[in-house]
Amino acid sequence: MRTSIKAGGMTDSTLAAFIKAYLDQGTRLHHPGYMSHQCAVPDIGSAIADLVHGVSNNAMSLFEMGAAGVAAELVVTEWMLGKVGWSPEDSGAILVHGGSLANLTALLVARHHIFPDVWQHGMPQNVIILAPANAHVSVSRAAAILGLGSRAVHALPCDRFGRVAGAQVSESIKAHHRAGRTVMAVVANACAAPTGLFDPLEEIASACHHEGIWLHVDAAHGGSALLVPELRHHLQGIAQADSITWDAHKMLRTSTLAAAVLVRARADLSQAFQHNADYLFFDEHRPGPDLMHYTIEGSKAELGLKVFLNLAHRGEAGLAEYVHSRHRAARRFWLMILARKEFEGLCEPESNLVCFRYADTPGPDSDRLHIAVRNELMQQGIFHLASSFVDNRRWWRATIMAPSTDAPTLARLLDTLVHTYRKLSQTAF
């Protein structure tokens, strides 16, 4: 590769050879054995959109830079708001490059809601965010970036699986207020990345309303369950949140990245960013809506087109069936785990994430062995699992996202795990 950088001159045939070698060394998300990080298994529509964007490069944060891209984004976010149960007239939305940026944006909006002068004057002291300890790392990163400091994220009371104890949220907010802290926002998981479990949104929302606190729901992964009537109950209460993160590049089969920030009151989103760029905005007459007012990015890719083409290809029902089928596969896998004495499961799955482990004696050796087994499978290139540390133990986490992951694959995974665990347990451990 270094030679090519200097010399250039790649031909069709060397390009083909390079792409083949490149793909051979990459991660194959469509492979039935891929069950690791929560990356969408991209569908044809979003791949075509990437190609269109790659050629046209309409960096459409201003309407005049990409009118079609803005139109695609508006129609997609209107659809997403509708799925939550919010009206596009009253609510606001923006697509951004990823769930981390979406969480940062939503918390920035929350910050403006409570401190309208923050853009000019900066943050006061002693401001905190309450979140479950297993909230995605982007929440503490957002706190640091927003000037609260990562230590300003305080843990909400949770059960042993890391689910927020909804009945204790009100008291937790009150206790922090009594201690002289200002609670800027509460963050809830829907679902939590380490476990795939949903926080009790309705109970949390009611506590937040009672205490007058902004509720942000991180539904980066689980938001797509809104498409499936049989799964919507996991998100009961989400419409009472103030802001939501929902990643299309997780369960809507959209290539990385396309994340939605949805805000219940549109004014909160439109007032959170303040700028005076007279080289961009010098003309009272704008040809259409400029999205830059709602986002951290100056220019951005045509993210709406990826989601739109996936929807236009499969239809809402097609994507709903994909989400539902991966939840059903996770449930089947759970039953397989329960049926085998070699394994134990963490908790009945509520999503397409399943945490399980070898039923050995927990402890540091067992934790190390679970990591070694995962690494060995990855080395072999047959199965790629994730891993979580929950309830003081290390678990394997299967993220069942590929449409090709079927029951025989899952049975083979369990057999391979038993074989590899036994083999490795006789060596260094």
Ligand SMILES: Cc1ncc(COP(=O)(O)O)c(C=O)c1O
């Ligand atoms: C619950 C949750 N929130 C936020 C994120 C961050 O998303 P991204 O990787 O797109 O920044 C993830 C990623 O896995 C997640 O699972």
